Amino acid sequence: MNILCEKSVLAAALSLTQRAVALRSPLPNLKGILLETGEQGLILSATDLEFGITCQVETKVIEHGSVVLPAKILTEFVRKLPEDLVELKTNPENPLQVHITCGSIKFDLSGYAPDEFPNLPRVKEDAISITVNEGLLREMLTQTEVAVAREDTRPVLAGLLMEVEKTKLKFIATDGHRLAFRQAVIPETQELKAIIPGRAVQELIKILDPDMGEDVTVKVDNSNIAFDVKGVALSSRLVEGKYPPYQQIIPTDYKTAAVVDSAELTAALERAEILVRDGGNNLVKFDVGENGIRLSAYSQDIGSIDDFISGGVEGEPVEIRFNVRLLLDCFRNIKDSEVNIDLTGEFSPCMIRPVGEHNYLHLVLPVRVS
C-alpha cells in the first residue's frame, strides 16, 4: 500500500473512525484501525464487534493494499503532524510495517495482518431502507436519547426504540421514570421495529451535523442497523428482546393544563438547578395556579429560590415536585416557543409537549414526598 493524503483530512478521518475502536480489548487487532485502498481512495474501519465505523476519504493511491495499525498511536501521531501531505507506505519486505512520512518527519509503525481483522456489523442485502434528512434525524435522536436508561439491568431500555409505521418514523426511549417520544413523516415504507443500543445513538449524534441538509440512509434488518452519511458508515448490532408497550403509559386525560413560554421556564429551571444540585436533592416544586407556575427550590445548607412564570392555566390548582434534571433534559431540547404542561397529581406522569405540536412529547414522573 502507498497513499498520499492531506494531514487534516487523514487526522479527521482517524479521529472519527477511532470512536469504534475497542481500546480495552485483549485482542490487539480490535485496538487497531483497518486501512485499505478503494476506487475513491482510502477506507478506514474500526469495530468493537458490537458497533463499527467506516470512513472513506479521497486520497491519491499510488499502490493498492491494506494494513491494520494501532489506533491510539496512529491517531495521536497524525494529529500532531504539521499541515502537509502525509505519505503512508508499507515496507515491501515486511507488509505489516508502515513508513509514515511528512516533510522531514519519518515514522515507522508496526501493524497487524488485515485478513485477521473482524467483520463489522453488517445489514443483509434485503434490509429495509429509509432516507431521512441529517438535521432532522439529529434533532429526533437528541430529543429522545436523553431518556435512554443508563444502567443495563433492563437491556432493552438501554436502547432507543425505532419504529416505522406507514409514513411515520418514530423514536421512543424510557428509563422507567420518564419517556421521550418523537415522530416525523417519511415516504411510506415497510413497517419495522428495532432497538438501537444507546452507545450507537450517542456516537451517531456526534457524527451528524445539525445544520446539514444531507440525506442519511438508514438500513435495518433483523439483527443489525446501518447509517450512511457523507462517506461515513456507522453500523451496530441491535438490542435483542421486546420493547415494553409504551403507548399504555401515555396519559389520555389530565386535571391541570398549563401553557408557558419554554425559554422562560428553562431559564428558571437552570437557576434552580444551581441551588439543588449542590444541595443534593435535585427537587423543584411547581405551584400551578390561575396565572402561571410558581417555581421554588430549597437546599438546607445553601438557601432557597422562588420564581414565577406567567402563563395560561386550566383546571385544578396543583402543587407538585420534580427532579429538575429530568425536566431540563426535556426542556433543553425544545426549540418551540411555547409548551403545554399537563398534570394529574403526583401519581401521574406530567406530559410536556410543544404547543400545537403532535410530533414530540415527554413524560416525567413527579417525585412523591411521603
Place this chain on the structure above:
Amino acid sequence: MEEIVRAIEDSLEHFYIAINQLKKECETLRMEVQRLEKENKWLREQMPGKSNTPVAYKEGQDALARLYYEGFHICHMQYGNLRTEGDCLFCISLLKK
C-alpha cells in the same frame, strides 16, 4: 511474545471479573426466587375464590397496589423487583387501569 503474554493476562483478568459478576448475579437470582416464592404464596392466600369474577379482580388489583406501595415493581418487565429509585411509569399505568 511479551505482547501475547500480556494479552493472555488481560483476557484472564476479564474472565475472572466476568466469573465473579456471574457468581454475584446467581446469588441475587437465588434470593430473588426465594422471595418471589414467598410472595406468590402470600398473594395466593390473599386472593381466595375464582379470579375471573369482578370482585376477585378488584381484590387482585388491591393486592397489586399494596405490593407496589410496599416498594415492589408490579410491571411486566420487573415484576417483584425492589423499586430502588422511586416510582415506575409502567407500574403506575397498571394501577390506573
